[in-house]
Amino acid sequence: MTTERIETLLNDIRSLNEEHFAIADKLRQLALAANPDVAEEVKYGGILFSIAGSPFCGIFSYAKHVSIEFSHGATLPDAECSLAGNGKYRRHLKLHTVEDIESKRVESFIALACDHAFSESEGL
Template sequence: MRNMNFSTSDKVNDFLSDIQSISSEQFDMVMAIRDIFLKANEELVEGIKYGGLVFNVSNILVGGIYTYKEHISIEFSNGANFIDTDSVLEGSGKKRRHLKIYESDDISQKNIAYFVNQAVNN
């Protein structure tokens, strides 16, 4: 059974409300990406950290969603270890990688679900 923290956090709800009040387009994209994360692993717990929506499995940060004026960034804590045959992940650090989402089509074109599954199930 999913941890009930995923939908009851006032901080998460406030964060989502803030996004919705600023941009309905970004809100729709954040909700679609959030849904991908939440469906990927029943043990996933979401919260707010570093100014974004973060996801943890067994108290380990696996990724997050961060909104910016022109895009949404999906951050993966161990993205450097992901299989990325199309080289869509960005970043050059030892561990983290990210994807920039500019429009809703990017969610499928950049195969977000593929990377989220690697993040939350490995």
């Protein structure tokens, strides 16, 4: 996906809420750092991340929070029950501040989700 569309979306988020932009920008950096082969695209009003064609998470900005949604979040280890949602596969985290990224262990969830998607794409 073109960087231009992603930058436009991030600029739109920034124009509405500077804190949401800071959260989304940090989440994007973490998702892209999870693996050198991570791809990103604008879809469904957010930024979706995939590896080897398998989606693993997405970032969405809402009026009162930013959400990071995990495509197969129900399969991720979550001893503290941090992930919300009750669908068959998807789980998410609501973030209100940049500090929530660390306190809710988002980086570890991103890494786990990316590894799961990569394994799935490899048929492991």
